[in-house]
Amino acid sequence: MKHLADQQSQPVWVEQSAELGALLARAASGDEGAWRELVSLYGRRVFALCRSRLRDRDLAEEVTQSVFVTVATKLKEGAYAESGRFEAWLFRIAVNRVRDQVRSAGRRLASGDGEMAGSAVAPAASVGLASDELEALQSAMARLPEVDRQVVELRHQGGMPFAAIAELLDEPIGTLLARHHRALKKLKEMLTNAGPDQDPRTLGVQKRG
């Protein structure tokens, strides 16, 4: 099985294979090495998905930890039987956990406790793009329709194959492929319209004006 370090230069793909099933079985039986391998494979992908929505790094890490606590508990209880759907199961837990957190944060924001307001994502890692380009891209993503954004995040932040996304969202794979392509076009249009001197976060306001 490919290790995360090998996957970071390409869109992350982890095959749903007998090897993964064996890894899950070993982890469920208490093999810490197998569990460590699972965390290495999926930890940062789950974190990236959480970070895309939650922005606050510490909060994203806490949610990621809670996701893996749930996964470990379910594996130990035998609540998950591997049938080639591990990624859909894992990321469904993550998506639901992030959604709960966003709702909770929304209530806190409404009551004046704005924990989510600060700490916009400012990745320091060198990934071949300038930080302002990453900021612009993230701002454009935030303005995508929810259904488009979800597919983009699961595909790129989660590194999921479309088959697993289709399983997770319970939608035909063709629909998701078309939606993903349409979302990329929208992002391109937003970034182009924003221009080099224009802050894409204010694009919607300017268009309305």
Added chain:
Amino acid sequence: MNQHIQLDDEARGIAERLDALARAQGASAGEGLEGRILAGTRGIIAGGVVAGGVKSGVQGPAPRLPRVHARRVMTRLRHAGLVLGVMVCASVAWIGLRPSPQALAVVPVDVDTLLAGLEAMDGVGADRSASIGDLATEAEQVESAIRGSAGGGGVWNFSDLIEQDGNS
């Protein structure tokens, strides 16, 4: 189905940027992310921790309760406290507004006074009954007088009136 949709150059360029953004977001957790996740879950995988409890004989550190969970618990505690506070306030308000025990106390009644009052009421009732009896007697006398004037005590009817009118 072929999952590798054919992207044009523009879409492919955006997809590559999204992958770069995802890598940057993943990397922003720092080097120790996996270690921290493992530290929080090792006890569960080791087999001793089930649903927040620790079985005996477990090796390794107990999982750290994420702050997210702690915050959720605190929120629920706050809600429970709010409900309890409302119940206490309602109880205090009820105690403050309810009638005093003195107002609810039974006042002793003098039975003799009560009976005298009842007798007086009976006397008034008897007088009124007598008055009604007198009125009934008067009504009977008037009716008899009318019948007598209409034909010697016979039946008084419209035919008699017509006949009397024709004679006149």
